[in-house]
């Protein structure tokens with residue numbers, strides 16, 4: 356067991372015990388301890404990894420799929436410390452069912468916080484509302500941020516370097532603050548731990564019909580959309596959006612869904628548009644090698660205003676942000692021209708059209 360995180364964990368247990376294990380006190384305590392001990396400066400990551408791979412005495416490891424991967428480096432009945440490795444840029448927009456704090460151990464991240472306004476439960480696992488981005492900031496190595504359980508802390512971390520590593524000092528769970536919703540901007544919140552196996556298998560079967568060119572595929576999708584409840588209809592629509600668009604049948608599908616769900620359907624189409632656009636930009640980011648261009652694409656995926664785009668570009672690169680963006684767009688035009696039209700569409704959406712171009 357690594358001595359640095361063992362000492363940090365024991366100190367957290369003792370300090371929190373002095374506060375009677377009050378969950379409301381834990382985020383500030385965890386943030387203070389991470390700031391004071393400063394793992395980015397004082398924990399040697401190579402030593403931690405060597406210990407984890409070679410020493411037999413290790414804390415209990417979870418089956419969590421969060422992190423790429425997650426290593427538990429301290430475990431106690433009241434709290435634990437996890438190291439999260441990130442190979443991809445993005446984590447979903449989410450809230451937590453635990454309290455604590457995170458610290459950027461290696462790399463840097465674009466961090467955004469949100470509020471979900473006017474939430475309306477549709478089922479136990481799905482809500483509609485409007486996700487409002489509050490703030491986006493660049494977190495350098497060594498930055499620490501408290502995590503509050505529940506809807507008052509909704510956030511997303513987009514990791515800019517590969518791999519990025521974060522340390523999380525956290526409770527196991529803070530009861531009554533779930534579900535740990537994931538948010539699909541601008542209008543849908545989902546419980547990601549709700550597993551509807553039948554819908555999962557139906558989506559997979561539809562993928563088979565789509566991929567094999569089955570002539571009955573569109574009709575079957577329409578019939579499903581005509582009878583399914585909102586939650587499952589949304590999942591089917593989300594799963595089939597690309598297949599229906601490529602067949603020129605998207606408008607037909609939206610008509611069926613709108614007829615079935617009337618005003619509730621309004622939440623769905625801007626959300627699916629945003630998913631498609633983000634996926635497209637994220638895919639293009641995978642084809643781009645230059646770190647400055649990858650940074651720019653990360654901003655385009657995550658931001659929704661010209662003001663924040665210019666602020667964050669200016670923060671990292673000296674000079675006029677508009678000129679920097681125009682240069683990047685020209686460079687991308689020369690290297691990955693297919694990335695330019697979707698990037699221009701996003702710039703237009705952000706109110707920054709005309710900043711660059713091919």
Ligand SMILES: [Fe+2]
Pocket residue numbers: 449451510
């Ligand atoms: Fe988080």
